[in-house]
Amino acid sequence: MTCALKNLKGCIPNKEKRRFHTMGLHKPIAYLNKAVKSDLIIVDGLVGDLNFEEGGNPVQMDRIILGFDPVLVDSYVANLMGYDEKEIPYIKIAEQIGVGNCIASKEQVNELNENNNTQKIPYSREIEKLSKYVKEKDACSACYGSLIHALARLDEKGILRRLKTKLFIGQGYKGIKGEGIGVGNCTRGFTQNVQGCPPTAKDILEVLEKNL
Template sequence: MKKEDIIITYGSDATSMTRALLQSIDIEGLLPDKHASIALKPNLVVAVTADSGATTHPEIVVSIIEFLQEKGYHSISIVESAWVGDSTKDGFRVNGYNQISKKYNVPLVDVKGDSYEKKTVDGITMEVSQTILNTDFLISLPVLKGHCQTAMTCALKNMKGCLSDRSKRLFHSLGLHRPIAALNVVRAADLIIVDSLNGDLDFEEGGNPVETNRMFACRDSVLCDSFGASLLGFELRDVPYIEMAEHLGAGTTDLEKANVIQLNEPSDEPVVRPTGRANYLGRYTEPDSACSACYGNLIHALKRLEEVDRLKNVKRNICIGQGYKGVKDPSKAGVGICTKGLGKSLPGCPPKAIDMIKFIKELNAD
């Protein structure tokens, strides 16, 4: 797997999707030393289960451990720290990590109880987990989701769980963006496998999950977050730490040079209708057998339009889904390749949220 590769797979079975990504990566080419230490860094920011849209699906962790052990890697640990005020141990317990640890003989490392080493980058001194600094190969397992302070969180921000609570507080006092960029110069993940199955619409702690049924893998955390931002409907300027990290040499934001490898087509299973805030946004849509990857991107696009007070300008609902295949209707507009017979249609399977935003803006400017 090359630095510019972004490998994406669609579906609803996290176990098989994870294995498909791993098989396409050539892990032995990236890590030829079978005795190397490997740390898995999930997102367990709060003690809630993955269906909330906040935390990494444990099936992903299990699938990676099984795959690595089959390949002869046995120095594996799971390393994480919940946000300030919450218990990592509760997060481990709620998500079944204690049983995973026992079954596969993989230790759990709570960064809150780890030793730290001070590192300084860009004038910011932070306390970073010794376990993370000393590990040979770090696999980050972030959830792609919204965030109330930084707009989104994915690979770059997931590294914040490698800090002491004191440094986490410092990061917040400095506005998060510059410190997050600096942290990824100190230590960035060697491989990122993104849980983008049902990340929350707005908040790091979950509560408004949006089903998108996809996962993707990257080696460049900056490129990973640039791609993730486009899926959620954000411009790079909306998430300042991404370009800051690029300027510090942590990676590239150049998606035009990225090699996007799609392992399969989005699942044809109809999307599970969202609840709460996402359900409210759904009133601007006309779904008919819509795939979750496509519909989820549309929900994120509508949310971005709402944030800039442009949702009120939407004059007609957006059609989406396989039910529009073969439908010829010049009066309707839709997103996704299934709606190509409508009067106006945005191609893609699925289109990114950022492209949907541009399409809807142009549609309502007519």
């Protein structure tokens, strides 16, 4: 995941970057953050990518994230993308050596300027493939992005095909009752619901995995 901790690789020369790779990346990234402190972290989370830092499968999230602790920021972003911080070793190593602390509660995040933008950028072929599991009606881009990340994580684990239930998402389902899994507070009327406005991909994943 390319976010606050890994971003500091931009402060070292190419030769050193190659050495980081030979050392397995995780430990050097954590220790680089012990040596070079970040005072303020600003994450451009408007449009990230599903699986590659240089793009190809853009996922719109419409967020700018600000924080002072790179471990907290990275653990929060990991959850937004459907990962547990334990799955990304350098986050835990950085926490163990005192760079910062992983997110412990949702109360640590202040959400400002609620965004109900339902306009979306065109889907890549990969995103289109994931979207076939979804029935969408006016979903906010951040909500839809969380769902796409959750489906991508299931796909990475090779278990997406086991998902037989349709997923419903969007403001157009407000007040509507139905069978299936609803994603986000707008779909509270469905037999199962992932709460949140928007929910994180990790929250969505937890519910989906129970339905495989």
